[in-house]
Amino acid sequence: MRNMAKGSFKVQVLQAREGAIVASVNRLLAEKGYDAMTVDEVAADVGIAKASLYKHFTSKEELAAAAMIRLxxxxxxxxxxxxxxxxxxxxxxxxxxxxxxxxVQLAGEMPALPAQNSTLRAALAANKTYLDRLMLVSDKLGEWITAGQKASQLNRKLPPELILYTLFARACDPVLSLLKAGGKYSDEQIVDLLLTTCFDGLCGHAKLRLA
Amino acid sequence: MRNMAKGSFKVQVLQAREGAIVASVNRLLAEKGYDAMTVDEVAADVGIAKASLYKHFTSKEELAAAAMIRLxxxxxxxxxxxxxxxxxxxxxxxxxxxxxxxxVQLAGEMPALPAQNSTLRAALAANKTYLDRLMLVSDKLGEWITAGQKASQLNRKLPPELILYTLFARACDPVLSLLKAGGKYSDEQIVDLLLTTCFDGLCGHAKLRLA
DNA sequence: GTCTATAAGAGGATAGAC
DNA sequence: GTCTATCCTCTTATAGAC
Structure with a gap:
């Protein structure tokens, strides 16, 4: 009956180290994206040897998956x-x-994974923990989406998956970084503008916060 | 006065070859994205040696820029x-x-460049032909955007840049590939759904084509 | 300008001592 | 489990003959 409860001190140290690794990975993924992030960088950022990293995570894909699970x-x-x-x-x-x-995106903490990397997609599709968390999030959002449509708060003609995907897509909206790069608007204004375009569209007569 | 008018037959052959190269690059960029596309693949796809490619384009970045100019x-x-x-x-x-x-995206002909690759961004920012074309497109769209806002066809409270960026962002909308992967909707339905969410939002009471 | 062959280097992953 | 040192593959880019 070893490692009962939360485990020994040694185990806690290891878990803390893994947490530090995943935090570093998350930051680097947000900063440079998956392809540009190297395992050497991660190891240097955490302050351990690369070989030690591979004792915790068996591949670069698993590092990315861990960051996604954290998110x-x-x-x-x-x-x-x-x-x-x-x-x-x-x-x-x-x-x-x-x-x-x-x-999260504005804070520079949104991990960016390439949609087209097939080996990465395969690794995520094979990661049960990741799929489990993703399904929990999707199910909860799905409840609210159907509720919102029943109450006519959302367009009832739109398929619920479309609404779900559109919300997920806000996590990688390139418009945010373009507006941010422009430097003309505060973070709060950017968020309000993007929320308006998402829920009310470009044609909508939404009043923003001004009117 | 050599190469007057459209140039000699030899020049036309070379230009045709360059066109074939750029077409291949465009297709491969759409299929796999910039990082996953290799120069070897491009050469093999065109049917020439890699060294010959580098006689036409001095780097992988320039290949991508040529595809963007074509687009x-x-x-x-x-x-x-x-x-x-x-x-x-x-x-x-x-x-x-x-x-x-x-x-264009549905046809598998939209080149996909990573937003975060800094060397690629630098190459594009230094490419005058690319910048010229980009400005022509932006200016024309900008005209229509301000006209649409004056006529209250578009939300007058939204900054014109936001509208421009949002339209540009449709070129890499991940929702399209997700809906396409779902297999539940025809290409035309997908386009209509995305246009509705873009212009009328998730809340809007747009009728789509049904009602 | 086209080819074959190769340089040059980055980056993921591992061996083996401790 | 952590380290140093190394392997090995892939990929960009070029050399040099024709």
Whole structure:
């Protein structure tokens, strides 16, 4: 019956080190993207040898998967806080999720994975922990989406998957970085502008925060 | 006065070969993305030796830039056909542009460049031909955007750059490939759905083509 | 300008001592 | 499990003959 409960001190040290590794990976993925991130950089950033990294994670793909799991866990924690507010409507919750996603991106903490890398996609598709977290997030958002459509807060003619994908896509919206690079708007304004275009469209007569 | 007019037969052959190269690059960029595309593949696809490629284009970055210029030229040609229709409103033209962009993507002909590759960005920023074409497209779209806002066809509260960027972003919309992978909708339905979410938002009460 | 052959280097992954 | 040192593959780019 070894390592009962939370495990020995030694185990906790190891888990803390893994947490530091994943945090570094997350930051580097947000900064440079998956392809430009090298395992050497990760090791240097954490302050350990590359060979030691490979004792914790067996490949670069697994490092990326760990970062994604970390992100999804943070998302799940945020979804839980939203669900704890019984007065909020489905639409308000979905907008809050989109806002959170954009803020993570603005903070430089959104890991960027290439959509076309097939080996990476295969590794993620084979990672049960990742798939599990992804399904938890998708299911919760799916509930709110159908609720929002029933209440006519969301366009009832749109397939729910489309709405789900559109919300997920806010995590890699290139418009955010372009507006940010322009330097004309504050972070809060950028978030409001993108939320407006997402939920009300380019034609919509939404009032933003001004009017 | 050598090479007058369109040049000799020899020059035309060379230009045709360069066209074939750029077409291959465009297809490979659309299929695998910039990082996964190798110069060896391009050479094999065109059917010439890699060293010959480097006689036409001095680097992989220049290959990508040539593909982008080709794309922008196609876009400019399409914009010209739109401008030849005097009855069309600004909004109709912008929707037609967005539709064209999505159709290029669906046809597997949209080159995919990583937003974060700094050396590639530098090469593009130093390419005057590319910048010239990009500015021509941006200026024309900018005209229509401001016209659409004056006519209240577009939300007047949105900064014009935001609208421009949002239209550009349709060229790499991940929602399209997700819907396509789902297999539940025809290409035309996918285009209509994405146009609706883009211009009318997730909340909008647009009728799509059904109602 | 086209080819074959190769340089030059980056980067993922591992061997083996401790 | 951590380290140093190394392997090995892939990829960009070029040399030099024709």
């Amino acid at each position: 999804l866990d943070h998302a799940l924690a945020f979804l839980a806080t939203l669900e704890a507010q019984p007065k909020a409507t489905a639409l308000e919750r979905l907008k809050a999720v989109a806002r959170w996603t954009l803020q | 922008l030229d196609h876009a400019l040609a399409f914009l010209a056909t739109l401008e030849a229709q005097p009855k069309a409103t600004a909004l109709e033209r912008l929707k037609a542009v967005a539709r064209w962009t999505l159709q």
